[in-house]
Structure formats: C-alpha cells, structure tokens
Amino acid sequence: MNHPQKPMNREIKKILVANRGEIAVRVLRAAKEMGIATVAIYSEPDRKALHTLLADEVRLVGPAPSSASYLDQKAVLDAALETGADAIHPGYGFLAENAGFATLCQEAGIEFIGPAPKTIAMMGDKLQARELARRAGVPLVPGSAGPVDPGSVLEEAEAIGFPVMIKASAGGGGKGMRIARHPGELQSLFQMARSEAQSAFGSDSVYLERFVEEPRHIEIQILADKHGNVVHLFERECSVQRRHQKVIEESPASCLEQHTRDEMAAAAVELARQSGYIGAGTVEFLFDARRGEFYFLEVNTRLQVEHPVTEMITGVDLVVQQILVARGQPLELRQEDLFVRGAAIECRIYAEDPSRGFIPSPGLIRKLRFPRGPGVRVDEGIYEGYEVPIHYDPLLAKLTCWATTRQAAIARTRRALSECVVAGIKTPIEHYHHILGSKLFRNGGYTTKILEQIALPEPSEEDLLVAAIAAGIARLRGEEKLSEKITENGSGNGMSPWKQAGRRAVLRSRW
Amino acid sequence: MIDYEVTLSGDSKRLRIERCEGGYKVDIDDRELFVSWTDLEPGHHSILLGGRQRELHVVQERDRVYVHCGAAAKEARVQDLRQRRRGGAAAGDGRFEISAAMPGKVVRVLVEEGQTVETGQGIVVLEAMKMENELGAGQAGMVKEILVKAGDLVENGALLVRLGPLEKA
Numbered sequence: 195m196n197h198p199q200k201p202m203n204r205e206i207k208k209i210l211v212a213n214r215g216e217i218a219v220r221v222l223r224a225a226k227e228m229g230i231a232t233v234a235i236y237s238e239p240d241r242k243a244l245h246t247l248l249a250d251e252v253r254l255v256g257p258a259p260s261s262a263s264y265l266d267q268k269a270v271l272d273a274a275l276e277t278g279a280d281a282i283h284p285g286y287g288f289l290a291e292n293a294g295f296a297t298l299c300q301e302a303g304i305e306f307i308g309p310a311p312k313t314i315a316m317m318g319d320k321l322q323a324r325e326l327a328r329r330a331g332v333p334l335v336p337g338s339a340g341p342v343d344p345g346s347v348l349e350e351a352e353a354i355g356f357p358v359m360i361k362a363s364a365g366g367g368g369k370g371m372r373i374a375r376h377p378g379e380l381q382s383l384f385q386m387a388r389s390e391a392q393s394a395f396g397s398d399s400v401y402l403e404r405f406v407e408e409p410r411h412i413e414i415q416i417l418a419d420k421h422g423n424v425v426h427l428f429e430r431e432c433s434v435q436r437r438h439q440k441v442i443e444e445s446p447a448s449c450l451e452q453h454t455r456d457e458m459a460a461a462a463v464e465l466a467r468q469s470g471y472i473g474a475g476t477v478e479f480l481f482d483a484r485r486g487e488f489y490f491l492e493v494n495t496r497l498q499v500e501h502p503v504t505e506m507i508t509g510v511d512l513v514v515q516q517i518l519v520a521r522g523q524p525l526e527l528r529q530e531d532l533f534v535r536g537a538a539i540e541c542r543i544y545a546e547d548p549s550r551g552f553i554p555s556p557g558l559i560r561k562l563r564f565p566r567g568p569g570v571r572v573d574e575g576i577y578e579g580y581e582v583p584i585h586y587d588p589l590l591a592k593l594t595c596w597a598t599t600r601q602a603a604i605a606r607t608r609r610a611l612s613e614c615v616v617a618g619i620k621t622p623i624e625h626y627h628h629i630l631g632s633k634l635f636r637n638g639g640y641t642t643k644i645l646e647q648i649a650l651p652e653p654s655e656e657d658l659l660v661a662a663i664a665a666g667i668a669r670l671r672g673e674e675k676l677s678e679k680i681t682e683n684g685s686g687n688g689m690s691p692w693k694q695a696g697r698r699a700v701l702r703s704r705w
Numbered sequence: 706m707i708d709y710e711v712t713l714s715g716d717s718k719r720l721r722i723e724r725c726e727g728g729y730k731v732d733i734d735d736r737e738l739f740v741s742w743t744d745l746e747p748g749h750h751s752i753l754l755g756g757r758q759r760e761l762h763v764v765q766e767r768d769r770v771y772v773h774c775g776a777a778a779k780e781a782r783v784q785d786l787r788q789r790r791r792g793g794a795a796a797g798d799g800r801f802e803i804s805a806a807m808p809g810k811v812v813r814v815l816v817e818e819g820q821t822v823e824t825g826q827g828i829v830v831l832e833a834m835k836m837e838n839e840l841g842a843g844q845a846g847m848v849k850e851i852l853v854k855a856g857d858l859v860e861n862g863a864l865l866v867r868l869g870p871l872e873k874a
Contacts, residue, residue, distance in 0.1 A: 545834065547807075554807050554834035557861060561748055561762045561773070584809050584833040584858075612775040617748075617764045620778070627776035653714060657777050660759055662711045663731050663740055664752065665770035665781035666720040668763045670707055670729075673785075 203522040204305060206230060206281045210253075210274040211245065213285030214264060215575035216591055217497070218245035221283045224513035233277045235270060237263035239583045244575050251277050258585045264288045267295045274304050281305040281520055283513075287587065290496040291318060307520045309472045309495045316469065317493040327490040330468045332461040335480065335489040337403035347384050347402070348377060354404050360384055362391035363399040370394055373405050408641035410481040411435065412447050412488065414462035415504045417515055418471045419525045426459040427504050427512075428534050430476075433642050434629065436552060441645075442626060443500035444539045445507050448600060448638025451486070458488055465493065474501075474516050483639065499542065499589070502571060506538035506596040537600040539607045539630070545588040547620035549650060556582045560618030565610035569596040569603075582619060590616065600638070604630050624651060708786040713779055719786075728752075800843040803866040809833030811857045811865070820848045821871060829853070829865050846871055 208231040211221045218234060222245060225232050234249030238257050246252050253273035256263030263269065265288055274282055282299055284290035290308065293315035299306035308314065316322050327334055338350045341363055351358045351374065360383060362370030370391030372383040384400070392398040415427040431447035432440045447455070462477035476498050478491040501512050510527065519525070546552045562578035574591035576582065582590065595610050597603040611627045628651035634640050635648075653661075706723040721732035728741040741753035750761045762773040770781045809831040816828055827839040828848075846868035853865050 550806065553838050554809070554836050556808055556833055560764045563762075586834060588834040588836075608776075614776070615762045615773050617762050617771055617773050617778070624776045624778055653777065653779070657774070657779070658713055658716070659733070660752075660754065660761075660774055661772040661777075661779035661781060662713055662718050662720065663733065663738070663754070664750075664759075664761050664763060664772045664774070665711050665713070665779075665783050666709045666722050666731070667729050667740065667742060668765060668770050668772075669709060669783040669785075670722050670724075672765055673707075 204280070204520075206305060206517060206521050208233060208277065208279045209281045209283055209307075209517070210235065210270075210277065210279035211249070211283050211285065212264070212270050212289055213283075213287070214240055214243055214245055214586065216573045216589060217285040217287075217499070217575075219248060219575050220573050221285060221513055222248045224511060224517065225283075228514060228517060230517070233273065233279050235264070235273050237585075239585060242580065243583075244577055244580070253277060258583070260288065260586065267292075267298055270295075271298055271302055271304070274299075275302060279304065281307055281517075283307045283516070284496065286494075286496050286499055291494070293318065305520050307473065307516050309475065310470070313469055313471055314495045317495050320492070323493060324490070326469055327465060330461070330465045332465055332477075332490045333488060335403050335406065338401045341399040341401050342384075344381070344384065348380055350402055351380055352377065354402055357405040357407065359403045359405040360387040360400050361403055362387065362395055363397065363401055370400060406480050406482045406489070408483075408643050409433075410447070410483055410639075410641050411440075411478065411491075412450070412458065412481045413476045413478040413494075413498075414459050415498075415501070415512070416462050416466045416471065416475050416477060417510075417512070417519070417525065417527070418466050418473065418475070419519045420472055420522055421524045422467075423525045424463050424466045424471065425525060425527050425529045425532060426463050427508050427510060427532060429455060429458060430498075430500055430503055432500060433640055434635075434644055435642050436645050440500065441542050441544075441622070442539065442629065443503055444537065444600070444603070445503040446534050446537060446600075448640075450481075454481075454486065454488065461490070465490075469493075471495075473519050474512050483641065499592070500540050502573060502592060502594040503538040503540045506571065506594055507534050507536060508532055509535065536596055536598045537603040538594055538596045539603050540592050540594040541607060541611065541623075541626045541630075542589055543591040543593060543614075543616065543621050543623065545582050545590050545619050546622060548622045548625040549620075552622075554584070554588050555620035556584045556588070557619045558582075559616060561615055562617070563613070563615040564591070565593065565613035567610070567613075569606055570610045571595070576616075590621070601636070604636060627651075710784045710786055712782040712784075801846060801868040801870075802864055803828045803840050803842065803868070805831060805859045805861055805863045805865055806838065806840060807831065807833050808861045809838075809859060811853045811855055811859060812837055813855055814851055814853065814866070815839075816848045816851070816866065818848050818851055822846060822848060822868065831859070840865070842868060844868075 209225045210233040211218045222232050232249045233251045234245050235253050235255045236246040255269040256266050289295040293311040296306040296311040336354050342350050357375040360372045370387050372387045374380045374383045387400050388398040411432045412429050414429050418424040429447050430443050430445045432443045434442035476494040479488045480491050481488045545555045547555050558581045564572045571594045576590045595607040597606045608630050611623050614623055632648050709720045711718050723730045731738045743751045748763050752759050759774055764771040770783050772779045812830040812832045814829050822842045824845050825841045827841055829840045831838050849869040850867040
C-alpha cells in the first residue's frame with residue numbers, strides 16, 4: 195500500500211457522498227452547483243430515498259442495517275473506486291469521524307473531505323482532546339489534575355467548588371459517575387463511584403470535575419485550509435436539547451457578552467492552529483451563565499447538522515468551502531471580511547411524536563408542503579409519497595429562517611412553521627411553534643433545561659372546534675364518495691366499492 | 706344528516722352534519738354553525754367558519770382523521786353513531802391489548818404466556834430509528850396470548866400481546 199503525498203492542488207471531478215437523508219442531499223446540491231459529478235450510495239430500502247434520486251450515479255452498498263451498508267467501509271470505498279470518484283464527503287454521523295476510514299481513503303488515493311486521520315483520532319479521544327485544549331490555553335471545566343484518593347478528595351472538591359462531579363478515569367456511559375452537592379455527602383458518593391468504576395472498568399481511579407448546572411451549549415464554527423490559514427465563523431447556540439439531542443439552534447447566541455464571544459472564537463481558532471486542523475470543524479463549549487465562564491467540551495471534526503444557521507448569517511457556503519479546501523486551495527475568506535448579518539434559527543424536523551415522549555414515527559408521508567417566502571431555507575431528505583424507513587435517524591428535514599434581528603427571525607420561523615405540513619407521520623412542528631413563542635425562548639439566555647421548563651402546547655378551544663368539524667366533515671365526505679361509487683354502477687349488487695372499481699378497470703381495459 | 710362522535714385530545718364531542726348549499730351545517734355543543742367548504746385537491750381544503758378562513762390538510766386512516774391546520778396537527782377519532790348503535794364498532798377492550806405504538810422491530814418480549822403482570826409492567830421492547838421503546842401493560846392481568854417474537858417487524862397499531870383478566874383464586 196503506497197501513501198501518496200497530498201498534492202497541494204488536486205482535481206475533484208467526482209464526489210461520492212457517503213451518507214443518506216438530508217445531509218447527503220445538501221452535499222449533492224453543493225457538488226452539482228460546482229459542476230462536480232456526483233455518486234450516491236444507498237442501502238436496499240433506500241433505493242427510493244431522495245439522495246438516491248438526486249445523484250448522477252448510485253451504488254448499492256448493502257442491506258438495511260447501517261452496520262452492513264453505510265458503515266461498511268469496504269463497500270463504500272469499493273463504490274468510490276468503481277465509479278472513479280476522486281473524493282468522498284462523509285456528511286455527519288456514519289463514517290464522518292472514523293479515522294480508520296479516512297486512512298483507508300488516503301491509502302486508496304481518494305480525498306477524504308475532512309481533517310487528516312490523525313486529527314480525527316486525536317479529537318475523538320476525550321483525554322487527548324482535553325490535553326490539546328489545555329496546551330492551547332482553552333479553558334477546561336475546572337477539575338482535579340489527576341485521580342483523587344480518599345485523603346485528598348475533600349480538599350480537592352473544595353478547591354473546585356460544589357457541586358462537583360466524580361468521574362471514572364476510564365469512564366463512559368455514566369458509569370462510576372456521581373454528583374456531590376455538599377461536602378457532607380462527598381465521602382460516601384466518592385466510595386460508591388470508586389466501587390462502580392472498579393466493577394465496570396476494572397480500575398477504581400476517579401477524578402473530580404466541576405458540575406455545571408443548567409449550562410448553555412455554545413459552539414464555534416471553524417474553517418482551516420491546508421496552508422495554515424484558519425478563520426472562525428462565529429458561534430451557534432444549541433441549548434434547546436432533549437436527551438442530549440439538539441432540536442433548535444440559532445446564531446448568533448442570545449444574550450452573550452461580546453468579550454465572551456470573542457474569547458471563545460479566539461480559543462477555537464488557537465485550538466485549530468495548534469492541531470493542524472484542516473477543513474470545517476466545530477469547537478463545542480459549555481457556558482456557565484451564572485459564573486460567566488466557558489469551558490471546552492469537544493471538537494467535532496465534521497460538518498454539523500446545524501451548519502445552515504452559520505451559512506445564513508455569514509453568507510458562506512460551508513460545504514463549498516470544504517470542497518475548495520480539499521482541492522488544496524487557500525481560503526479566500528479572511529477573518530476581517532467575515533461578519534454577522536442578522537440572525538438565523540434552525541428547527542430540526544424529526545419523525546417523532548412529542549406528545550408521546552418523542553417516540554419515533556416512521557411511515558408514509560401522505561402530504562408534504564414546505565414553507566417558502568423570504569429568508570426561509572429548507573434542507574430535506576423526503577418528498578410526498580416517500581415512506582420514512584424504520585432503520586435510520588429520524589431527522590427528516592431542517593427549516594432554517596433568517597431575518598435582520600433575532601425577534602424577526604423568531605417571528606419568521608413561527609410563520610414558516612405554520613405553513614409547514616408533514617402529514618401521515620408525527621413531527622414536532624406544533625411543539626416548535628409553541629417553544630419559539632414562549633417567553634423563555636424569546637427572552638434568550640435559556641439553558642439546556644428549557645424543554646423541561648416549557649409545557650407541551652395546550653390546544654385552543656377554537657383549534658379543537660375546527661379540527662373536530664373538519665374531521666367530521668372529512669369522514670362524511672369519505673362515506674359519500676364510497677356510496678356514490680356504488681350508486682354510479684347501478685344498485686351495487688352488494689359488491690364492495692373496491693371490487694366494483696376493480697371490475698370497472700377490467701372492463702375499461704377490455705374496451 | 707349524520708351524527709358522529711369525534712374524540713380529540715381525550716375529549717368527545719357530538720356532531721350532526723348536514724350538507725347544504727356551498728358547504729355544511731354542523732350542530733356542535735348546542736350551536737349550529739355554517740361551514741363553507743372548498744376542495745383544493747384530494748385531502749387539501751379551505752373552509753370559511755365565522756368569517757375566518759382556514760386551510761386544511763386532512764389524512765384519513767380507518768377511524769382516525771388527522772387534521773393539519775397551521776402549525777397544529779390534530780388526531781381525531783370519528784365514530785358514526787348509527788353504526789355504533791347497530792353494534793358495528795364493537796371493539797375489544799383496548800386496555801387488555803398491547804399494540805405497537807409505532808412501526809418497528811420487536812427487540813424483546815419480556816413476558817410469557819400465563820404470566821401475571823402489573824399495571825405499567827414492561828411487556829414488549831420495540832425498536833425504530835435507532836431508539837428502543839418499552840411498551841407496558843395498560844392494566845394488571847394475565848398474559849393470554851403472545852403474537853410476536855424477537856426480530857419480527859410490526860406495523861403501527863399491530864396487536865402484539867393480549868392480556869386477560871386476573872383469574873380469581
């Protein structure tokens with residue numbers, strides 16, 4: 195296996211998009227606009243998916259389970275080699291942050307649109323990323339320098355400040371994790387965390403970190419080329435979350451002091467410089483509004499779902515930039531040319547039912563109308579008549595609205611949501627309309643607790659009346675249509691309208 | 706003229722609907738309303754009610770009618786009262802049935818036939834869109850019949866497990 199040196203200017207004439215759904219569509223659209231040929235990959239049930247329909251060439255990569263199709267590295271790479279694609283865009287999720295796959299691409303002489311494999315690997319390792327952030331002078335959540343023992347735990351905790359989180363050094367998945375709110379409960383929680391860590395990871399080593407209560411989630415978009423140029427494209431606020439999943443994002447962040455914004459951006463750029471970052475990336479921070487401090491969380495070495503809000507306020511097409519960087523072109527964007535214009539909000543339209551604990555709602559989309567009008571953008575992976583499969587992520591589409599001020603952007607997003615129809619399955623459109631209308635959201639400065647603080651919408655009497663009347667009339671009309679069909683063909687002979695329709699069709703074909 | 710019972714958000718209303726010139730006459734909550742109705746395309750309508758225009762998208766599925774109006778989406782259950790009187794809608798007792806709340810794959814069946822279960826006890830775990838959901842018993846009872854096994858793909862609303870009343874000792 196040879197390791198070809200990356201030429202500074204490499205041709206990209208054909209891109210394979212190693213993803214599905216709205217993000218695959220997003221990337222295909224950018225490639226087409228750049229005059230680049232496109233290849234989509236699809237799993238067996240995705241033959242009718244929108245991304246499969248919008249590409250010039252398509253390749254089947256396997257059956258329904260992602261592990262056997264979109265995550266099958268060899269199948270994806272073979273598809274690229276067979277079609278002669280010179281680059282692979284991974285989107286987000288699936289193979290986007292897989293250093294091994296990026297290496298395979300490199301070895302095969304195919305450009306992986308993203309950072310170098312070693313950068314992906316480094317950022318994927320929590321402790322390594324933390325160490326890198328420390329070296330770059332990026333603030334970390336205050337914590338103990340290393341593992342703590344029973345003798346020093348109280349002293350360390352008091353130095354950090356309560357509440358503190360006790361975390362397993364080898365940890366993950368919430369195991370060996372405890373929150374101590376008072377000095378009095380520290381020792382017993384510390385012992386519990388240690389024994390849990392011991393049984394889960396075979397090591398009772400634990401360390402302390404400050405527990406940030408009700409944080410805000412703010413992230414900085416960065417963009418770097420292969421020549422050492424780095425710019426940031428300001429922040430996105432992603433504090434509207436449920437089960438750690440973002441649902442509504444906005445840019446700029448509401449209620450953030452300019453110096454905090456500048457410091458976060460400078461920290462992100464420094465981190466990118468020191469790690470030799472290439473391409474688009476996002477540095478995530480927790481912002482503790484009570485203390486006015488921010489802490490490094492992690493780096494996402496890929497395009498984010500919520501990238502459209504940044505595109506709307508800066509006018510920069512991030513996917514086009516990713517491709518230009520991959521070609522080896524120096525960034526034409528300079529920091530002093532970038533500025534925030536207006537405000538943008540993104541709503542993630544998922545196939546899920548907010549009234550029943552957000553359970554998934556796959557199925558046939560029987561009616562679909564996306565909103566239009568000034569400042570409205572839709573990134574979608576669906577169409578009317580498409581059946582949303584049960585196998586994949588429930589994100590159907592993203593609605594992103596831009597306006598000159600935050601309040602105008604809220605009003606526009608609510609207007610757009612009120613014109614958005616996705617029928618046949620459940621979506622949180624009504625829920626979002628309600629959240630955006632809440633005082634908590636409108637005032638800004640909300641935290642990741644916002645969804646717990648806002649009750650589900652209570653339907654108005656008038657809405658219920660209209661719905662009841664419409665449902666009743668629709669039912670009556672449905673029955674009338676059936677009986678019309680029966681009388682149309684004479685007495686009906688006790689035959690079901692379906693049989694009659696079938697018979698009519700047969701007769702017609704005879705004539 | 707037909708009488709319906711429409712159930713919305715757990716609240717039932719009786720409607721008497723009669724076709725008339727340009728629309729429908731609806732009796733609801735002791736009020737008589739005139740609804741002007743215009744078809745735009747199948748399942749897409751515009752109504753005028755008390756001077757207000759409303760654009761509707763309507764999807765029907767068996768006795769369910771889904772009405773989309775503005776950002777709001779409402780699910781209504783519509784029963785024809787004539788049919789109900791005739792006993793046409795003699796549905797089983799839903800509390801004793803565990804049905805799929807979404808289309809998906811059966812990951813695990815947590816009970817065995819003949820076992821007694823308590824209200825809320827997990828019966829079946831379904832998976833869709835990379836999320837697992839546990840379906841619980843609507844009420845205490847005995848597991849009478851298990852209609853699915855792990856790995857089965859099920860439609861929304863499919864009957865998975867049938868419970869029976871607890872046998873008195």
